[in-house]
Amino acid sequence: MAAESLRKPLSAFEQEVRRIAESPERFQHPRRPFTARGSFIRRCSGCRMPEDFCICRFRTETRSDAEFWVLMHIEEVNKPTNTARLIGDTLPSTRVFPWQRMSPPQAFIELLKDERYQPFIIFPDDQPDYQDRVVQDYPQARKNQEHKIPVFILLDGTWRQARKMFRQSEYLQELPVLPVRSNRKTSYQLRKPASEAHLCTAEVGIELLEMAGDKEAAQVLENYFAVFNQGYAAARRQKQADLSEAMQWLLDYQQSN
Numbered sequence: 001m002a003a004e005s006l007r008k009p010l011s012a013f014e015q016e017v018r019r020i021a022e023s024p025e026r027f028q029h030p031r032r033p034f035t036a037r038g039s040f041i042r043r044c045s046g047c048r049m050p051e052d053f054c055i056c057r058f059r060t061e062t063r064s065d066a067e068f069w070v071l072m073h074i075e076e077v078n079k080p081t082n083t084a085r086l087i088g089d090t091l092p093s094t095r096v097f098p099w100q101r102m103s104p105p106q107a108f109i110e111l112l113k114d115e116r117y118q119p120f121i122i123f124p125d126d127q128p129d130y131q132d133r134v135v136q137d138y139p140q141a142r143k144n145q146e147h148k149i150p151v152f153i154l155l156d157g158t159w160r161q162a163r164k165m166f167r168q169s170e171y172l173q174e175l176p177v178l179p180v181r182s183n184r185k186t187s188y189q190l191r192k193p194a195s196e197a198h199l200c201t202a203e204v205g206i207e208l209l210e211m212a213g214d215k216e217a218a219q220v221l222e223n224y225f226a227v228f229n230q231g232y233a234a235a236r237r238q239k240q241a242d243l244s245e246a247m248q249w250l251l252d253y254q255q256s257n
């Protein structure tokens, strides 16, 4: 299994996450030992799944007209259950920046000034004090901006961390806020959300791609996310999963692209 994963180079996103995890700024943060359930399991060096349930062969790249920039809370970088990496694996243009309150991500802040992009911060519209920034109609917001690449900025952390990131980051305060309105119920089982309507990062990505009209990229990510969930379910049962519909879909897609 490990040999298989080594044949496939890591996505640029994943390489950057690992660089952040090893970087000196990471160590300025008080390090809590990673004692979550399952932290002792041997994991694939590629996909970080429990070793016997590696999903590397299903990792499938595609493209999208939109880009994702992930602001990742520093405590998130070592968590194998993070689903932002599924977006990074699927869309090679995805970028990731570490979020720490005391050291703003300079590269990210520079990128916000780049005229080639039209960035949106993805966040619920449930508080009154920033309603003037809320985008009600995405196609309308894209009008006359079609020459720019739409960018979805994702705040990646626990729900509490994401709120903090949204509130405490000066450089986010001018950006249009794009809420994800969806009837989807989360199918992510690795962390318990406060409500079924709280989607994980990969699910938010699927919804945004659909909203942006990028059906194909949405489908690739949807199937890859399904395979990720199936891998964890199989690991819990300690029984290899049969080739699922989502797995077959991705293999066929790889063949035809």
Ligand SMILES: [Zn+2]
Residues within 6 Å of the ligand: 005, 044, 045, 046, 047, 048, 049, 054, 055, 056, 057
């Ligand atoms: Zn793997």
